Structure formats: structure tokens, C-alpha cells
Amino acid sequence: MDAALALSARGKGLTAPNPNVGCVIVKHGRAIGRGWTQPGGRPHAEAMAMAQAGEAARGATAYVTLEPCAHESPRGPACAALLIAAGVAEAVIALTDPDPRTNGRGAAMLRDAGIAVTTGIREAGARTAMAGFLARQALGRPQVTLKLATTLDGQIALADGSSRWITGPEARAHAHLERARHEAILVGRGTFEADSPRLDVRLAGLEARSPRRILLTRGPAPQGWEALAGPAAIGALEGVDHLMVEGGAATAAAFLRADLVDRLLLYRAPILAGAGLAAIGDIGLGDLAHAHGKWTLADTRMLGSDRLEVYLRG
Amino acid sequence: MDAALALSARGKGLTAPNPNVGCVIVKHGRAIGRGWTQPGGRPHAEAMAMAQAGEAARGATAYVTLEPCAHESPRGPACAALLIAAGVAEAVIALTDPDPRTNGRGAAMLRDAGIAVTTGIREAGARTAMAGFLARQALGRPQVTLKLATTLDGQIALADGSSRWITGPEARAHAHLERARHEAILVGRGTFEADSPRLDVRLAGLEARSPRRILLTRGPAPQGWEALAGPAAIGALEGVDHLMVEGGAATAAAFLRADLVDRLLLYRAPILAGAGLAAIGDIGLGDLAHAHGKWTLADTRMLGSDRLEVYLRG
Numbered sequence: 001m002d003a004a005l006a007l008s009a010r011g012k013g014l015t016a017p018n019p020n021v022g023c024v025i026v027k028h029g030r031a032i033g034r035g036w037t038q039p040g041g042r043p044h045a046e047a048m049a050m051a052q053a054g055e056a057a058r059g060a061t062a063y064v065t066l067e068p069c070a071h072e073s074p075r076g077p078a079c080a081a082l083l084i085a086a087g088v089a090e091a092v093i094a095l096t097d098p099d100p101r102t103n104g105r106g107a108a109m110l111r112d113a114g115i116a117v118t119t120g121i122r123e124a125g126a127r128t129a130m131a132g133f134l135a136r137q138a139l140g141r142p143q144v145t146l147k148l149a150t151t152l153d154g155q156i157a158l159a160d161g162s163s164r165w166i167t168g169p170e171a172r173a174h175a176h177l178e179r180a181r182h183e184a185i186l187v188g189r190g191t192f193e194a195d196s197p198r199l200d201v202r203l204a205g206l207e208a209r210s211p212r213r214i215l216l217t218r219g220p221a222p223q224g225w226e227a228l229a230g231p232a233a234i235g236a237l238e239g240v241d242h243l244m245v246e247g248g249a250a251t252a253a254a255f256l257r258a259d260l261v262d263r264l265l266l267y268r269a270p271i272l273a274g275a276g277l278a279a280i281g282d283i284g285l286g287d288l289a290h291a292h293g294k295w296t297l298a299d300t301r302m303l304g305s306d307r308l309e310v311y312l313r314g
Numbered sequence: 315m316d317a318a319l320a321l322s323a324r325g326k327g328l329t330a331p332n333p334n335v336g337c338v339i340v341k342h343g344r345a346i347g348r349g350w351t352q353p354g355g356r357p358h359a360e361a362m363a364m365a366q367a368g369e370a371a372r373g374a375t376a377y378v379t380l381e382p383c384a385h386e387s388p389r390g391p392a393c394a395a396l397l398i399a400a401g402v403a404e405a406v407i408a409l410t411d412p413d414p415r416t417n418g419r420g421a422a423m424l425r426d427a428g429i430a431v432t433t434g435i436r437e438a439g440a441r442t443a444m445a446g447f448l449a450r451q452a453l454g455r456p457q458v459t460l461k462l463a464t465t466l467d468g469q470i471a472l473a474d475g476s477s478r479w480i481t482g483p484e485a486r487a488h489a490h491l492e493r494a495r496h497e498a499i500l501v502g503r504g505t506f507e508a509d510s511p512r513l514d515v516r517l518a519g520l521e522a523r524s525p526r527r528i529l530l531t532r533g534p535a536p537q538g539w540e541a542l543a544g545p546a547a548i549g550a551l552e553g554v555d556h557l558m559v560e561g562g563a564a565t566a567a568a569f570l571r572a573d574l575v576d577r578l579l580l581y582r583a584p585i586l587a588g589a590g591l592a593a594i595g596d597i598g599l600g601d602l603a604h605a606h607g608k609w610t611l612a613d614t615r616m617l618g619s620d621r622l623e624v625y626l627r628g
Contacts, residue, residue: 151605152580152625153593154468162602253588264586266466270625271605272578274567274597279467283588288476291465291585297621307611311466311584 007036013181016241019133021045027060046079058087067097070105080109094126132241141235155276170304180209188251253281264311321350327495330555333447335359341374360393372401381411384419394423408440446555455549469590484618494523502565567595578625
């Protein structure tokens with residue numbers, strides 16, 4: 001299942017409104033098929049993995065990060081039907097599909113066909129891997145990641161606005177990889193006017209994965225950008241299951257005040273800035289006691305001399 | 315030598331102007347004597363370890379974090395003479411004593427007496443363990459540690475000044491342990507007036523190790539406090555080889571501007587504050603390029619849900 005979860009990451013930011021599923025077909029202890037949801041949402045992970053496995057799929061075990069879909073569509077058959085037709089003997093599923101068209105019916109189809117079904121294996125990992133799809137299903141909005149690149153003392157720029165560079169090349173490359181895993185990136189008016197950011201993915205081979213650019217503004221969208229009137233409107237961003245908020249302090253505060261941040265991506269350089277520009281504006285916190293218990297460290301690593309910390313809500 | 319370095323930590327903040335040395339006597343692979351510089355500076359580590367070893371010291375190996383002293387004093391004999399009289403066969407020394415009364419002469423005395431001497435073993439560890447003594451010898455001032463307890467976004471308090479509590483009980487206990495390892499703690503006028511801090515060590519059994527309290531002020535010292543006119547005057551703090559700067563932002567900035575901070579102690583809670591009070595005031599940084607390369611991460615660990623990071627200059 002860990003291999004299937006790793007495969008699911010390949011589709012992150014590319015499959016909305018479909019989930020980024022991963023699938024591995026195993027027979028006699030060997031992986032004979034690997035698949036992940038392809039860009040645009042089709043083929044599904046199971047279809048790709050089954051195509052690789054071919055006839056050998058008969059009697060094999062399918063590991064899949066999300067319950068195989070039970071609904072046919074004009075774009076392809078139901079994955080549950082595919083697994084049944086191929087003669088798979090066993091299916092191991094991380095997470096039941098919250099989509100009402102499947103939700104338990106995919107597993108039931110498999111069981112009715114005599115396939116042994118286990119669910120709930122590495123469910124927490126699957127929730128993390130497909131958090132964008134799950135946020136869209138449960139909350140009707142994308143998963144929101146707030147990215148901050150700061151000094152040790154929490155500044156995102158000097159008082160004159162200069163921020164090149166706080167973090168080093170490894171951290172900046174990682175941030176570009178994160179961009180490639182989001183359908184859209186959002187900045188505020190101040191960042192747009194000060195930096196005219198390109199917000200593209202500047203990594204060899206991934207240039208085509210530059211996300212849509214969203215400007216937080218009540219005014220019209222500039223050329224090449226989309227306009228969003230406020231954080232509460234993110235649910236209306238069609239085809240966006242992962243939204244990255246990149247700046248600045250007022251925009252970060254607006255999303256935090258609205259309690260619409262699910263994930264913090266903190267890049268911290270081992271430098272001190274002193275009086276500069278703080279990372280986050282007023283979030284209306286009146287009592288420190290209310291600040292606790294909201295964030296859990298999910299990952300931390302060194303990127304060159306900088307440290308990355310990923311915090312998840314809850 | 316690692317055991318000797320661990321013993322040397324026991325004297326940290328208690329031995330100035332003497333170094334906090336650690337010593338282990340080993341014979342046939344067994345430690346037969348352990349010593350560390352006692353509060354007030356005497357007995358020396360070697361004297362304590364030799365007293366434990368007794369007659370068994372004959373033919374043993376002495377591991378000592380600093381070159382044994384070559385100079386007798388009214389308070390006791392030279393440690394090099396002690397080791398010679400006890401018949402030690404071998405001495406392993408981490409660091410040559412920079413004190414001009416010994417500087418190489420201790421090791422020479424041992425060699426002249428037929429003892430095998432090795433130096434430079436775990437020298438970097440010894441430099442860290444005895445950094446206060448070494449700063450006093452090399453720079454004529456104490457080692458300065460700047461302690462900050464912040465939110466993820468670098469705030470030390472909300473806008474109304476409230477800072478209870480940002481960090482949790484484990485981090486606060488660790489900060490009290492750090493206090494016990496400093497001869498003196500310094501705060502600025504703002505912190506003094508806002509918080510009337512006790513700056514004592516509130517750990518069972520360590521209450522007596524509360525350090526001297528220094529107020530950064532051009533005015534007179536309040537009852538129970540000492541006054542310091544400015545960061546540049548720290549060299550005049552007699553008996554202080556380790557100085558902890560605890561707050562607030564203007565005081566932190568004053569020490570950083572004067573380039574008088576050797577060690578950063580960052581306690582970070584997994585909370586966001588938004589617009590509050592930044593940890594550090596204006597340090598006169600005009601160009602981000604000048605901020606890089608000054609700090610190296612020396613230690614990091616979780617303390618409850620908070621993270622401690624220790625950065626050293628250079």
C-alpha cells in the first residue's frame with residue numbers, strides 16, 4: 001500500500017475533480033502492474049495498473065488507495081467492474097470513496113463477485129495523499145496550503161520589502177515542486193503589485209505543470225490571472241482541489257481568519273532579519289489560549305541550510 | 315572523553331572565572347574516578363577524580379577536557395603535579411588551556427615526567443562545553459546566549475503584550491535548566507517594567523542556582539538587580555562567563571547590532587499569532603545577503619509539542 005500511496009502522489013494537482021489514486025497489482029509477491037490517475041483524471045489508476053498486468057492479473061491482489069469506482073462514465077468503465085473482469089482474487093483498499101456514486105458500492109460489487117476485500121489499510125496515509133479530493137468532497141472547497149519562507153525570527157522580507165533571497169536554492173526548488181502539485185496559486189494585491197510574480201514552476205521537465213494564477217481582489221483579473229473576491233469564494237474555483245496561498249501577510253491573515261488553511265509549509269532560513277515584514281497580519285487572536293492545539297507537525301527536513309516544516313490542521 | 319565532557323556540563327555556570335572541566339580516570343577499561351570543577355572553581359575536576367581513584371590511579375589513563383593546570387595557587391596544587399604524583403601513565407586532553415599560566419606548560423610537565431600525552435581529542439566538543447571560559451579568555455567577555463520563545467510566525471507576544479503561555483511546560487522547564495547554567499541573566503527596561511520578571515530557576519533542587527539579574531539601563535539598578543549601561547560593557551561583569559539575554563525585542567536587537575550574540579536558543583510553539591510583537595527589533599540589516607552564513611544549527615529537539623533549536627555563531 002505504501003507503494004500505491006507513493007504512486008498516488010504523481011497525480012497530485014493534475015487530476016481534479018478526480019482523486020489522485022494509486023494502485024499496485026501484486027502476484028506471488030511481485031508487483032505486476034502499477035498505476036496512478038493520469039492528468040485530467042483518466043485513465044484511472046486501476047485501469048492503468050490492470051493494463052500493465054494483463055492476463056497475469058487473474059488471481060492477483062490489487063492494492064488501491066481509494067475504493068474502486070462503481071459508476072461507469074462516458075470516459076471509461078467502472079474500476080470495480082474492471083477488477084472483476086480481470087479475475088483479481090483480492091482487493092486491499094486504503095479508504096472508502098466519499099463520492100456518493102461509489103461510497104461503499106465499489107467494495108460491495110467486488111465482494112458480490114467473490115473477491116476478498118479488506119479496507120482501512122493505511123487510511124491516514126491515504127487521507128493525506130488525497131487531501132485535496134477529500135476536502136472538495138467533504139467541504140466543497142480545495143485543500144488550502146499556506147506557504148511561508150521566513151527568517152528564524154519570522155520575517156518574510158526586510159522593511160524595504162526585499163526578500164531575495166531569504167531561503168536557499170534547495171528550499172526554492174522544493175517550493176517549485178510544491179507548486180507543481182497544486183492546480184492553482186493565489187497571492188494578494190500587495191504581492192502582485194510589488195513583485196509581479198510569475199508563480200510558475202521553474203524545474204526542468206516540470207515547466208508545463210505551472211498552476212493557474214489567482215489574484216485576491218474585488219477588481220478585475222489582470223491578463224493571465226483569475227480574480228477571487230475573498231477566501232470564502234474558493235469553493236467556486238472549478239477544477240482546483242489544491243490551492244497554494246503564497247503571500248503576502250495580509251492575504252495569509254485573511255485565510256487564517258476565515259479558518260481556511262489546512263496545511264502550513266514553512267521554509268526557514270538560518271538568518272535573523274530584525275525589524276522587517278512579519279509573515280502574517282492580524283488574525284484577530286485575542287487570547288493565546290485559543291491559539292493552541294490547531295497545528296500538528298507532519299514533516300520536517302533540512303533543505304540545504306534551510307529547514308522545511310509541514311504542519312497540518314488539527 | 316564523551317563521559318568527561320558530560321561531567322564538565324555539571325559545572326557550567328558555577329565555576330567562573332575557572333573553566334568547567336570534566337575528568338575521568340580509566341584503568342583496565344573501567345572508570346575508577348570521575349570529577350568536575352566544583353562550584354566556585356575548586357576542587358578542580360582532576361583533583362576530585364584522583365581523590366576517587368586513590369591508589370588505583372597508578373598506571374591509569376586520565377581523560378580531561380582541558381589541559382591540566384601548571385600553576386599552583388593558594389587554593390590548591392597544580393593539577394599536572396597531582397597527576398604526576400599519582401603515577402598516572404597516560405593523559406588524554408581535549409583542549410590546550412588558553413590561560414597563559416598553563417598554555418602548553420601543563421602538557422609539557424606531564425611529558426617531562428614520562429606520562430604519554432595526547433591532545434586534541436574531541437576538541438570541538440570541549441570548545442562547546444567550555445565556551446564561556448573560552449570567550450572570557452579570548453574575548454574578555456562572557457559567552458552570550460540569546461533566548462527567544464516564539465510562535466511559528468516569530469512573535470514573542472500578542473499585540474497587547476500577553477505572552478503567557480506561548481511555549482508549554484516542557485520548554486519552560488528546559489529554559490529554567492538553561493538559566494541554571496548561566497551566571498547571569500539580562501533583560502531590558504521594557505521587559506523589566508512590563509513583567510517584573512523573577513528570572514529565577516523554578517526547578518526542584520535547583521532553586522539555589524538562580525543566576526544574578528542584570529538590567530540593561532543607564533539608570534540605577536533596582537533592588538536585587540545589577541545595572542549594565544550597554545552591551546559593550548558585558549566584559550566588566552566579573553564572575554560572569556555565561557550571560558543569557560532574555561528580552562525583549564529592543565534588547566535582543568541591541569546585542570545583535572553589537573555582534574555580541576554567540577548562541578541562539580529558540581523555543582518555538584506550534585501556534586500562529588499574526589500581528590503581535592516581533593522577537594527582534596531593528597538590527598540595522600540593509601541587505602539580506604549580509605544576513606547569511608552567520609548561524610549554524612547545533613542542536614534541535616522536541617520539548618512536548620514545542621521545538622527547541624540551538625544555533626551557534628559561525
